[in-house]
Amino acid sequence: MAPCLSLFFLFFITFSAALTTPADSLPAFFPRAAYQSLIKQVKTPKPKIPFKTHYFPQTLDHFTFQPKSSKIFYQKYLINSYYWHKGAPIFVYTGNEGDIEWFAANTGFMLDIAPKFKALLVFIEHRFYGESLPFGKDSYQSAKTLGYLNSQQALADFAVLIRSLKQNLSSEASPVVVFGGSYGGMLAVWFRLKYPHIAIGALASSAPILQFDKIIPWSSFYDAVSQDFMDVSWNCYEVIKGSWAELEAMSTQKEALADLSKAFRTCKSLHSTASARDWLWTAFVYTAMVNYPTEANFLKPLPAYPVQRMCKIIDKFPSGATKLSRTFAAASLYYNYSRAENCFEIEHEVDLHGLHGWDWQTCTEMVMPMTCSKESMFPPSGFDFEEFAEQCQMKYGVLPRPHWITTEFGGERIQKVLKRFGSNIIFSNGMQDPWSRGGVLKNISASIIALVTEKGAHHVDFRSATKDDPDWLIEQRRQEVEIIQKWLNEYYADLRHA
Numbered sequence: 081m082a083p084c085l086s087l088f089f090l091f092f093i094t095f096s097a098a099l100t101t102p103a104d105s106l107p108a109f110f111p112r113a114a115y116q117s118l119i120k121q122v123k124t125p126k127p128k129i130p131f132k133t134h135y136f137p138q139t140l141d142h143f144t145f146q147p148k149s150s151k152i153f154y155q156k157y158l159i160n161s162y163y164w165h166k167g168a169p170i171f172v173y174t175g176n177e178g179d180i181e182w183f184a185a186n187t188g189f190m191l192d193i194a195p196k197f198k199a200l201l202v203f204i205e206h207r208f209y210g211e212s213l214p215f216g217k218d219s220y221q222s223a224k225t226l227g228y229l230n231s232q233q234a235l236a237d238f239a240v241l242i243r244s245l246k247q248n249l250s251s252e253a254s255p256v257v258v259f260g261g262s263y264g265g266m267l268a269v270w271f272r273l274k275y276p277h278i279a280i281g282a283l284a285s286s287a288p289i290l291q292f293d294k295i296i297p298w299s300s301f302y303d304a305v306s307q308d309f310m311d312v313s314w315n316c317y318e319v320i321k322g323s324w325a326e327l328e329a330m331s332t333q334k335e336a337l338a339d340l341s342k343a344f345r346t347c348k349s350l351h352s353t354a355s356a357r358d359w360l361w362t363a364f365v366y367t368a369m370v371n372y373p374t375e376a377n378f379l380k381p382l383p384a385y386p387v388q389r390m391c392k393i394i395d396k397f398p399s400g401a402t403k404l405s406r407t408f409a410a411a412s413l414y415y416n417y418s419r420a421e422n423c424f425e426i427e428h429e430v431d432l433h434g435l436h437g438w439d440w441q442t443c444t445e446m447v448m449p450m451t452c453s454k455e456s457m458f459p460p461s462g463f464d465f466e467e468f469a470e471q472c473q474m475k476y477g478v479l480p481r482p483h484w485i486t487t488e489f490g491g492e493r494i495q496k497v498l499k500r501f502g503s504n505i506i507f508s509n510g511m512q513d514p515w516s517r518g519g520v521l522k523n524i525s526a527s528i529i530a531l532v533t534e535k536g537a538h539h540v541d542f543r544s545a546t547k548d549d550p551d552w553l554i555e556q557r558r559q560e561v562e563i564i565q566k567w568l569n570e571y572y573a574d575l576r577h578a
Contacts, residue, residue, distance in 0.1 A: 127185035131158035142236035153214035156205040164200035173203040176264035180205035188544025208437040261539030281504035281567040285539035288518030299453035300517035306457040308368040316391035321457040323403040347423040363411035369538040443472035447482040503527040510536015
């Protein structure tokens with residue numbers, strides 16, 4: 081069976097089926113939206129957020145001096161200056177793989193703490209996402225244009241923009257703290273390490289910076305998803321685990337696609353049984369990721385603790401029901417909790433958040449091998465790098481560099497390295513989030529802190545505070561604020577004595 085690899089949104093997850101052509105290949109995730117190969121790009125209403133939109137004339141290539149390197153594109157960024165005054169802190173969100181409004185709308189924590197710190201809030205869009213397209217509609221045309229899409233160029237974008245902004249505000253002494261979730265959290269950490277003269281600290285939520293090479297077991301991600309469901313109900317875990325065999329057996333029947341289309345209430349007839357499998361797979365993975373303690377609408381509208389709700393649906397079915405019918409009913413919670421859908425666009429999902437550059441990143445530097453162990457509720461599988469590289473070569477004409485991220489940013493022996501080198505970083509992770517297994521889960525030093533919650537999900541601490549937040553989440557955010565306050569106190573003390 082083909083590899084069940086995951087290559088990051090994610091954060092944040094994007095579905096990278098475009099990289100895998102065989103019908104039996106398994107979906108690949110990285111933290112954001114689903115069905116990357118089949119999605120249609122659509123214009124959707126922007127969320128109403130209290131920010132002003134600006135565009136910065138950004139340099140195309142920060143690292144070479146070729147004539148075309150100086151080409152300018154306009155990078156989008158958002159600002160909220162309501163509480164800020166000259167000299168006060170600047171909190172910067174290092175944008176990840178999607179429209180920057182999406183991240184601003186789902187990072188209410190920064191708005192919540194802005195009054196306390198009198199902070200200027202800045203959300204910077206990542207190059208090649210949203211409206212920040214260096215070559216406009218031709219930005220994804222080929223490797224010649226996409227070659228400028230990588231994490232190092234993105235970090236340099238942030239650095240140049242932040243320096244220019246501080247100069248324009250005549251507030252160069254304002255301390256900068258960077259924030260990021262998922263891939264954005266990885267960028268926040270790397271920015272603090274690469275540009276310590278620009279950012280005094282970083283808060284990285286759900287940042288799987290150890291998901292590369294062989295730093296962690298490759299089965300960790302899917303083992304964690306499975307554990308989330310197993311912890312709620314052993315029967316739920318067993319039903320999902322057994323449903324794949326039922327689906328495979330059904331696929332051999334003469335009227336398989338017609339029967340599946342009817343059973344899955346598809347808007348249009350299915351062309352592949354793999355589409356039904358991927359639809360189910362996506363629902364379980366994303367629900368584990370966003371198993372938030374309150375209602376939320378990040379990836380989809382979902383109730384509080386949606387994994388529990390899914391398992392409750394499965395466990396309530398009569399004993400004679402097929403496993404496939406139970407898993408369909410559970411997955412429907414993810415796709416139709418709002419009950420607004422009369423049928424499902426299984427093969428025609430739309431890209432609501434502008435995520436379509438992630439396939440390139442996974443085919444170049446963001447190589448995160450993933451496998452499914454026998455303990456997983458997903459079918460066992462391995463990782464074949466040669467097959468993966470061949471698919472990337474076919475799609476883009478480039479080969480992945482599987483060791484580049486650890487060469488550029490490190491990761492191996494991170495405790496020993498950062499203990500002597502880094503400072504002022506918070507790694508926050510919730511163990512309900514499968515990406516936590518690739519995160520830093522133990523303190524590295526007195527100023528590189530790991531905040532870990534047993535019930536936390538994917539960057540849940542970055543969500544806006546609500547009256548229904550559990551005590552553990554309130555306490556996690558309190559600790560984050562306390563640590564950031566300490567960084568700022570130290571900075572201003574050094575400034576006074578300079």
